[in-house]
Amino acid sequence: MSKTEDMSPITVGKQKIEWAAAHMPLLNGLKSEFCQELPFAGLKVTMSIHLEAKTAYLATVLAAGGAMVAATGSNPLSTQDDVAAALATYDRIAVYAKHGVNPQEYHRHLQEALAFGPHIVIDDGGDLLSLLHGSYRDLLAGVWGSCEETTTGIARLKAMEKEAVLACPVIAVNNARCKYLFDNRYGTGQSVWDGINRTTNLIVAGKTVVVAGYGWCGKGVSMRAKGLGAQVIVTEIDPIKAIEAHMDGFTVMPMEKAALLGDIFITVTGCKDVITREHFPIMKNEVILCNAGHFDCEVSRIDLESICVEKKERRKNIVGYTLENGHTLNLIAEGRLVNLAAGDGHAAEIMDMSFSIQALSARYLAQHHQDLQPRLIAVPTEIDEQVARLKLLSLGISFDTLSPEQQLYLQGW
Numbered sequence: 001m002s003k004t005e006d007m008s009p010i011t012v013g014k015q016k017i018e019w020a021a022a023h024m025p026l027l028n029g030l031k032s033e034f035c036q037e038l039p040f041a042g043l044k045v046t047m048s049i050h051l052e053a054k055t056a057y058l059a060t061v062l063a064a065g066g067a068m069v070a071a072t073g074s075n076p077l078s079t080q081d082d083v084a085a086a087l088a089t090y091d092r093i094a095v096y097a098k099h100g101v102n103p104q105e106y107h108r109h110l111q112e113a114l115a116f117g118p119h120i121v122i123d124d125g126g127d128l129l130s131l132l133h134g135s136y137r138d139l140l141a142g143v144w145g146s147c148e149e150t151t152t153g154i155a156r157l158k159a160m161e162k163e164a165v166l167a168c169p170v171i172a173v174n175n176a177r178c179k180y181l182f183d184n185r186y187g188t189g190q191s192v193w194d195g196i197n198r199t200t201n202l203i204v205a206g207k208t209v210v211v212a213g214y215g216w217c218g219k220g221v222s223m224r225a226k227g228l229g230a231q232v233i234v235t236e237i238d239p240i241k242a243i244e245a246h247m248d249g250f251t252v253m254p255m256e257k258a259a260l261l262g263d264i265f266i267t268v269t270g271c272k273d274v275i276t277r278e279h280f281p282i283m284k285n286e287v288i289l290c291n292a293g294h295f296d297c298e299v300s301r302i303d304l305e306s307i308c309v310e311k312k313e314r315r316k317n318i319v320g321y322t323l324e325n326g327h328t329l330n331l332i333a334e335g336r337l338v339n340l341a342a343g344d345g346h347a348a349e350i351m352d353m354s355f356s357i358q359a360l361s362a363r364y365l366a367q368h369h370q371d372l373q374p375r376l377i378a379v380p381t382e383i384d385e386q387v388a389r390l391k392l393l394s395l396g397i398s399f400d401t402l403s404p405e406q407q408l409y410l411q412g413w
Helices: 009-022 025-037 053-064 081-087 103-114 127-132 137-142 151-162 177-200 216-227 239-247 301-307 348-371 381-395 404-411
Strands: 044-048 068-072 093-096 120-123 145-148 170-172 208-212 231-235 264-267 288-291 310-315 318-322 328-332 376-378
Touching: 009 053, 009 081, 009 348, 025 053, 025 348, 025 381, 044 053, 044 103, 044 127, 053 068, 053 081, 053 093, 053 348, 068 103, 081 093, 093 103, 103 127, 120 127, 120 348, 127 137, 127 145, 127 151, 145 151, 145 348, 151 170, 151 376, 170 348, 177 216, 177 264, 177 288, 177 328, 177 348, 177 381, 208 216, 216 231, 301 328, 348 381
Parallel strands: 044 068, 044 120, 068 093, 120 145, 145 170, 170 376, 208 231, 208 264, 264 288, 288 328
Antiparallel strands: 310 318, 318 328
């Protein structure tokens, strides 16, 4: 690019959005379909998802379907300001987000996006639904339903459903096969290492990597660590997942033992206090600590702050905490999502699948909300399979189908 060309944040942000769109054929097809159908005409959609290029493109797809869209982030460090600035220039879209905001500003942005008065909510972690069931309960009557993107958000919603306080239908997008089998496994597996590698500029081969949690995200992170040449240790609380990790070729042990051995630690649990003050003092010098679960409570920064004798920025997005024993432990991105706070998130082709499920689930809410009860709802099988077929078609891959005789055979006993 020549020096005379405009490199304003808006221009850079639009370039990012256009690049993502060029690699998201499923959403491109849905955008064309929505332009004709206008399934969201007259509706307002509020979305809280990590605000970067792929999310921005999803917002434009919903707007193309007739929606007025209010977009905000779902993590203070994952918003990309150039993308947010560019997205705000699109018709029918309002943006309330900024990188690096404090907790008060972050929640103000959530509140501003909800004050929009949405009919449909698209959530990532459950923050919007939590507010709607709290201080913004007066808006719940106008909410037709929500779509939840993450394992952490589903866990929060299950707790609300169990306590009989969930007041609107929520489609569990995270639980769709075309989401967790690809987004959680291949998306997280690649983007976590992209965030770590670009931030540290250190080799992975020959190191010992400790992955806390062996769900679909943990499986992806472990698989990619092995591919990069690391020795991989998995810690787990689920005995079945622990056996699975063992049979997949990984060493399994408790964190109290793994803390002595690891060079790089990655938490992928969705829980809190996975690595704490009992683990930090026994770790090697110069270990890397990071989180790929949803919230910044898996690696206890509070404990690190309380036991360190010195704290300083070592490199962009890396803070070193020196302990009394002289060892320095390096925390990436304040313990927030390493693949988004220190990277660009999942690859466009992966998010094409996840966001297609989001878009089709939002349309499902628009069309069927009157028939839905206030509970967690599985993504309809036809949506899941539609996304899979569209993905295969975009890849030029064909597959077998059952003959009528085979269908009868499988249905018999």
